[in-house]
Amino acid sequence: MELVNLKDPQDQASFAQAVKRGxxxxxxxxxxxxxxxxxxxxxxxxxxxxxxxxTVLRALIGDELNNxxxxxxxxxxxxxxxxxEKVTDDVYTLELFHGPxxxxxxxxxxxxxxxxxxxxxxxxxTILTATSGDTGAAVAHAFHGxxxxxxxxxxxxxxxxxxQEKLFTTLGGNIHTVAIESDFDACQALVKTAFDDPDVREGxxxxxxNSINISRLLAQVCYYFEAMSQLPADKRDQLVxxxxxxxxxxxxxxMIAKAMGLPIKRFIAATNLNDTVPRYLxxxxxxxxxxxxxxxxxxxxxxxxxxxxxxxxxEQGYIDKGCLxxxxxxxxxxxxxxxxxxxxxxxxxxxxxxxxxxxxxxxEPGEIGLFLGTAHxxxxxxxxxxVLGNPISLPKALADVAGEDSLAIDLPASYDALKQxxxxxxxx
Ligand SMILES: *Cc1c(COP(=O)(O)O)cnc(C)c1O
Numbered sequence: 001m002e003l004v005n006l007k008d009p010q011d012q013a014s015f016a017q018a019v020k021r022g023x024x025x026x027x028x029x030x031x032x033x034x035x036x037x038x039x040x041x042x043x044x045x046x047x048x049x050x051x052x053x054x055t056v057l058r059a060l061i062g063d064e065l066n067n068x069x070x071x072x073x074x075x076x077x078x079x080x081x082x083x084x085e086k087v088t089d090d091v092y093t094l095e096l097f098h099g100p101x102x103x104x105x106x107x108x109x110x111x112x113x114x115x116x117x118x119x120x121x122x123x124x125x126t127i128l129t130a131t132s133g134d135t136g137a138a139v140a141h142a143f144h145g146x147x148x149x150x151x152x153x154x155x156x157x158x159x160x161x162x163x164q165e166k167l168f169t170t171l172g173g174n175i176h177t178v179a180i181e182s183d184f185d186a187c188q189a190l191v192k193t194a195f196d197d198p199d200v201r202e203g204x205x206x207x208x209x210n211s212i213n214i215s216r217l218l219a220q221v222c223y224y225f226e227a228m229s230q231l232p233a234d235k236r237d238q239l240v241x242x243x244x245x246x247x248x249x250x251x252x253x254x255m256i257a258k259a260m261g262l263p264i265k266r267f268i269a270a271t272n273l274n275d276t277v278p279r280y281l282x283x284x285x286x287x288x289x290x291x292x293x294x295x296x297x298x299x300x301x302x303x304x305x306x307x308x309x310x311x312x313x314x315e316q317g318y319i320d321k322g323c324l325x326x327x328x329x330x331x332x333x334x335x336x337x338x339x340x341x342x343x344x345x346x347x348x349x350x351x352x353x354x355x356x357x358x359x360x361x362x363x364e365p366g367e368i369g370l371f372l373g374t375a376h377x378x379x380x381x382x383x384x385x386x387v388l389g390n391p392i393s394l395p396k397a398l399a400d401v402a403g404e405d406s407l408a409i410d411l412p413a414s415y416d417a418l419k420q421x422x423x424x425x426x427x428x
Contacts, residue, residue: 001014001032001062001064002014002032002033003015003018003030003031003032003033003214004030005025006029006030006031006308007024013030015062015215016064018214019112019115019119019213019214020119020120020125020207021207022195022206022207022209022212027192027195028308029212029305029306029308029309030214031312032060035260035318036060037261038059038260038261039261041261041262044225045229046229049078049081049229050075052222052225053074053226054070056222056225056260057070057074057222059260060218060256060260065115065119072114073114073115073118076110076114077110077113077114078110078222080098080100081098082096082223082226082227083098084230084231085346087341087356088344088360090363090367090368090369091356091369092368092369092370093348093370093371093373094223094226094227094370095373097376097379099138100141101138101168102375102376102379102395102398103137103138103298103374103375103376103379104220104223104372104374105134105135105137105138105139105216106138106141107219107220107222107223108217108220109135109138109216110141111216112139112213112216112219113139113142113146113209114142115215116215117146117147120148120149123148125148125149125150125207126149126151126204126206126422127139127143127149127150127206127209128154128207128422129151129153129154129191129208130155130184130190130191131153131160132155132159132187132298133155133160133297134164134375135209136153136164136177137168139151139168140153140171140175141167141168141171143175143209144171144175145174149174150174150425150426151174152426153175154178154180154190154418155177155179156179156182156183156186157179157180157181157182157410158179159183159293159300160297161379162382163379163394163398163402165406166404166406167397169407170405170406171407172407176425177406177407177408178408178411178421179409179410179411180412182413183291183293183300185303187413188303188305190413190415190418194206194415194418194419197415200422203423203427204427212249212305212306216249217249217252217309220249220250220254224241224254225257225262227370228262228264231368231370235368237263237265238366238368239264240264240266240267240268240362240369241266241267241369241372242267242268242355242359242369242370243267243270243371243372244271244296244351244352244371245270245271245277245299245304246298246299246300246301247305247306248277248304248306250374251306251310252309252313254267255310255313255319258318258323259313259319265323265367266325267325268324268358268359268362269324269325269327270326270327270328270354270355270357271299271326271327272295272299272328272329272330272331272334272350273292273294273328273330274299274302275326276302276303277307277326278328279326279328281325282326288303289302290302294334295331295380296350296354298375325362327357329358333357334350335353337354337360338384339388340356342388347388348373348384349376349379350380350383350384351375355372378392378393378395379398381394381398409421
């Protein structure tokens with residue numbers, strides 16, 4: 001696989017290099033120089049999930065992971081399913097929350113951890129990542145206990161749910177967590193600064209595990225194929241996929257699946273009040289506002305860092321601009337959508353509810369809608385119970401950590417403070 005930095009065409013990378021580097025020069029994103037088209041889509045769709053995912057990833061990655069390596073990585077990483085549930089006559093949901101941390105980020109996180117551990121061959125690596133909630137848990141669990149890999153996770157203090165925080169701040173060992181006294185964008189900015197600082201980047205062998213890492217994105221392509229394989233075959237070319245979006249990694253992966261020939265008709269980029277993209281798609285003006293806190297906190301992002309890849313998919317002719325629509329769903333309509341789903345017999349949480357709201361209002365005759373269920377409702381228990389007025393039970397993964405103490409330390413949003421902390425922690 002060949003990738004190129006979207007900010008610097010001279011900066012090229014193999015798959016392994018792009019996975020190790022995370023970001024390219026000038027904080028540019030790596031993007032495939034060619035996205036292969038699968039010409040036997042029906043055969044691919046007929047395969048079981050793991051075998052199909054290996055086929056899709058083999059087409060993208062090529063022969064870099066050889067001799068059973070890719071097979072082993074996919075089998076370990078994708079050890080749980082992604083079932084499609086029917087919600088109404090023409091609307092379905094893809095449940096991506098059956099992994100260990102109950103959110104879709106388990107797919108990308110686990111695939112990346114397995115890949116990185118395979119390609120770094122015992123060299124020390126420090127993963128530095130910012131999380132608005134679910135990335136932290138997925139990355140922490142995926143890397144916990146892997147030799148020679150240390151993980152530092154920054155999260156906005158007090159801005160993610162207590163249970164969500166417990167999922168990654170209680171592990172200890174090679175997982176180090178830092179509560180930053182600011183918002184997610186500030187955490188993301190600190191990560192970017194660290195990558196620009198050679199002392200830290202080279203000294204600690206930095207790697208980023210957030211949704212900008214190409215391995216996470218490629219892993220996510222696989223479950224769009226899985227969704228299509230479970231939907232009625234006669235409706236396959238009428239599928240509208242609604243993606244609850246924050247950093248836009250999930251949507252980027254869906255578009256790569258379409259570029260590979262998966263016959264998704266069109267996409268809806270569904271956001272909360274942090275609606276930089278929906279406004280941009282309407283007005284053509286990129287005008288991020290200050291980030292606001294919402295119930296769907298994993299989507300509280302006003303400067304989505306995967307957007308340049310979506311622009312590239314459109315500019316390079318893989319995706320027609322008309323295939324993407326933006327939709328903002330405010331707090332009131334998010335709650336309304338959660339209640340409507342409950343009346344339909346489906347308990348959901350704010351992120352998926354936003355995508356449901358966006359697609360159920362937008363379907364044209366003959367189309368079917370699919371919204372991505374990005375997290376288990378119990379991960380947002382307080383919000384869900386408040387909105388629906390009913391208690392919901394905790395799955396085992398959450399019940400187990402609920403009573404444990406957080407091991408996170410607090411730091412101000414200062415790069416010097418973070419740098420000192422990391423060096424004292426990891427240079428020992
Ligand atoms: C991360 C996350 C999102 C947003 O996904 P992006 O790939 O960043 O757009 C949506 N819902 C949940 C529950 C998440 O954790």
